[in-house]
């Protein structure tokens with residue numbers, strides 16, 4: 001598969017699918033520029049080669065042409081991050097867009113209006129993709145966050161270009177995951193947390209042959225504990241998955257993968273930051289009480305495993321980290337991963353909630369790589385190929 005390093009963009013017009021689906025504050029200012037920064041190296045390479053870049057993205061979930069989802073709100077932040085003036089055109093297809101793209105001079109940047117102002121985008125309509133394709137002569141996909149969707153601008157469009165490539169961000173995402181899943185260095189440790197086993201089952205099955213240690217925490221741990229005969233009180237559980245949990249434990253044993261479950265839990269009677277808490281053995285939680293975070297002994301055990309790991313993958317918080325009272329397990333894990341990274345381990349954080357947790361507690365800069373795509377990362381961890389990436393072949 002080609003990357004943009006295989007191209008010289010001199011005098012060429014690159015149509016770049018970026019992920020500028022950024023959060024806006026109440027004054028329509030960009031509240032977090034990390035997605036724009038993520039696309040910066042690709043755009044800079046095109047400009048420095050002497051080419052021009054036409055940037056296309058979606059923003060939110062507009063129903064028709066809703067002004068609040070206009071990419072015009074994002075233009076100033078893009079200019080700011082790139083350090084150059086950015087042009088904007090109030091459509092993404094048709095005469096206006098085509099004229100604006102045709103007028104672009106080498107080194108100039110044009111931002112198109114929200115792709116999702118057209119329902120054809122999400123439907124992956126070919127005619128719409130073809131209209132978009134008229135705007136540039138090389139197609140670059142750098143939107144990892146939507147690479148798992150077969151939308152017009154992320155996938156269908158590729159067939160209209162002879163010259164197509166992945167941008168640096170997409171490349172980095174794929175390489176980071178490859179470093180984890182096909183590592184020659186050992187031990188490899190995956191930490192899976194979050195609410196439900198059901199949403200991570202395929203991930204567990206796919207990564208089991210590729211890891212040495214699997215730490216299972218968060219709400220999903222209780223299904224395993226109950227399946228082993230533990231008393232879990234009112235903790236989150238998926239009863240129909242207990243057999244599956246035992247099966248995973250058995251498969252792990254057969255494949256020499258060590259599974260680490262919490263041994264104690266921060267329990268409470270109410271789902272409330274100010275509720276009374278105590279620490280209980282995870283196999284003997286009192287009736288009426290539920291576990292919302294990893295207890296101190298579990299944190300210590302997990303940290304020891306992390307400290308010995310060379311490759312670490314983290315997906316999903318170890319507790320209800322949104323509430324301070326139940327965030328200590330997740331913070332302790334993030335600290336251990338940061339420490340291991342400092343000592344030379346490679347760490348990848350992926351999946352929506354672990355990324356927000358890492359950011360919330362200031363650990364996003366202390367790990368090796370933070371994935372920019374929650375859903376796309378999960379699908380890759382499940383072993384699926386992503387249509388946006390396949391289309392570049």
Ligand code: AMP
Pocket residue numbers: 193194195196199217218219220236291292293315316317318319320321322353354
């Ligand atoms: P997921 O989207 O499956 O990764 O789940 C993330 C959510 O799991 C977060 O909102 C956490 O608050 C929640 N979570 C983590 N641990 C627990 C727990 N022990 N009980 C209930 N929810 C939890």
